[in-house]
Every structure is written in C-alpha cells, then in structure tokens.
Amino acid sequence: MVVGLTGGIGSGKTTxxxxxxxxxxxxxxxxDLEAKNLMNTSLKIKSKMxxxxxxxxxxxxxxNRPYIANIVFNDKSKLETLNSIVHPEVKMHFQxxxxxxxKSHYIIYENAILFESKxxxxxxxxxxxxxxxxxxISRTMLRDEIAKKDVENRINSQWKEDKKLLQSNYIINNITKEATHNQIINIHNILTQKRHRI
Known part of the structure; x- marks a missing residue:
C-alpha cells in the first residue's frame, strides 16, 4: 500500500x-531528496537542465541550487519546466x-508537491x-537560513492548504511533538488494519 505524505513547506513532513x-x-x-540526488546523478536530467x-x-x-531556486521560485513557468524535467525520472525511480x-506493511511516499504533480x-x-x-514561515527561515520573502515565494508556488486538506484522507496537525506523535500512532494502527482490506 502506498501512503502519500504531503504538506506545505515548513509544515514538518520530514519530521x-x-x-x-x-x-x-x-x-x-x-x-524531494531523491529528486535532488537524481539531479546530481542522472545524465538525462543534467543535460536537460x-x-x-x-x-x-x-x-x-x-x-547549483541557489541559482536554480532564484529562477524557479520567481517564475511559475520556469518551475513548471523544472518539474517536467525531474518528476518523470522520480516517478520511474519510485516504481x-x-x-x-x-512485502512492507506500507510505503510512505513523502512529496511536497504530491497533488501538484498528480x-x-x-x-x-x-x-x-x-x-x-x-x-x-519561522521554521523554514530557521532551517534554510533564508529571508521571509523567499519563504513566501516558495509557499506561493505550492497549492493552497485548504485545497490539499480537502483531498486528504487524514490530516496531522503538527504543532506540538506529543500531539503529533499520538496522531501518527493512531493513523498507523488504522493503516495496518486497513492493509488487509485494500
């Protein structure tokens, strides 16, 4: 069973x-991590980039991540071009x-643009x-050491939160560690039971 895990930048997907x-x-x-690896190792992606x-x-x-980020997060069409180069390769790699x-109980497929990439x-x-x-915003500024405006540009390049939430089976409110952990345990228990019925 494949379980998609998504959320806006700074929401805490990786945590x-x-x-x-x-x-x-x-x-x-x-x-996201595999896309970064493939952009450095795939000759096909490199030549297209x-x-x-x-x-x-x-x-x-x-x-050259800062160079690419500066281009794609300030121009939606360039971001779409980047995605069209990288995402087909990531999808093949994921398959x-x-x-x-x-034989795993389930696979967590962590993807920041799960909906955007279909x-x-x-x-x-x-x-x-x-x-x-x-x-x-504060989490991302601290993590990536970037300005608030740069974080806002990245957020604006993704789907609005309400649009994602409406199309999700489960929502994890990631505000406090203990509450987040309890929500995850609950979902895991449901998924391991549900696995036999899907």
Whole structure:
C-alpha cells in the first residue's frame, strides 16, 4: 500500500515521516531528496537542465541550487519546466522502489508537491501535514537560513492548504511533538488494519 505524505513547506513532513519510519516494516521514500540526488546523478536530467537553464545550473558537477531556486521560485513557468524535467525520472525511480519493498506493511511516499504533480493518483491513502502559516514561515527561515520573502515565494508556488486538506484522507496537525506523535500512532494502527482490506 502506498501512503502519500504531503504538506506545505515548513509544515514538518520530514519530521512526521521520520516517526513513521520507526514502525516495523514501514519504509519511506522521500521524493524531494531523491529528486535532488537524481539531479546530481542522472545524465538525462543534467543535460536537460543545462539546455533549459544554462551552464550555471551546475557548479563543480553539482546542481547549483541557489541559482536554480532564484529562477524557479520567481517564475511559475520556469518551475513548471523544472518539474517536467525531474518528476518523470522520480516517478520511474519510485516504481522501482515499490517493487523492492512489496512485502512492507506500507510505503510512505513523502512529496511536497504530491497533488501538484498528480502523484496522489498513485497513492492508496493521502496524509496531509498541517501547521499554521506563521509557524511554517519561522521554521523554514530557521532551517534554510533564508529571508521571509523567499519563504513566501516558495509557499506561493505550492497549492493552497485548504485545497490539499480537502483531498486528504487524514490530516496531522503538527504543532506540538506529543500531539503529533499520538496522531501518527493512531493513523498507523488504522493503516495496518486497513492493509488487509485494500
């Protein structure tokens, strides 16, 4: 069973995924992390990136992240172009991952743009992680050491929260650690029972 895990930037998706990872026979696929790896290792992606965004896309054979971020988070069409280059490769990579982990109770597919990339259509269940906007902004500023305006640009490039929540099977309110942990345990218990009926 594939369980999509999504949420806006700074909502705490990875924190939630790390808690799910502690359960026996549950595996995590972090689409954002795998996309970053593929952008550095896939010659197909690399050639398309250079063709689209120029030679400065890579520095010392590694993706020039600040350069790319500055382009795509200030131009929606450029972000769509980036996604069209990277996401097909990530989807193929994920299909291989599913085949490798068929015997798992379930696979958590962590993806910041699960709905935007239509990856939710490949999921049996979708969980959205929610946190108030001001908390998301402060978390991201602290984590990425970037200005508030840059965080807001990234937030504006994603779907609105209410749109995601309405299409989710479960919502985790990630505000306090204890409450978040309890919600995850509850969902895990439901999913491990539900697995036999899907």
């Amino acid at each position: 939630v995924a790390n808690i799910f990872a502690k359960f026996d026979n549950v595996v995590i696929y972090n689409a 250079i063709e689209e965004f120029g030679e400065d896309s890579y520095k010392n054979n590694q993706l 291989q991952f599913i085949k490798m982990h068929k 990856s939710n259509l490949k999921c049996d269940i979708v969980i959205s992680v929610y946190a108030p906007l001001n908390l998301r």
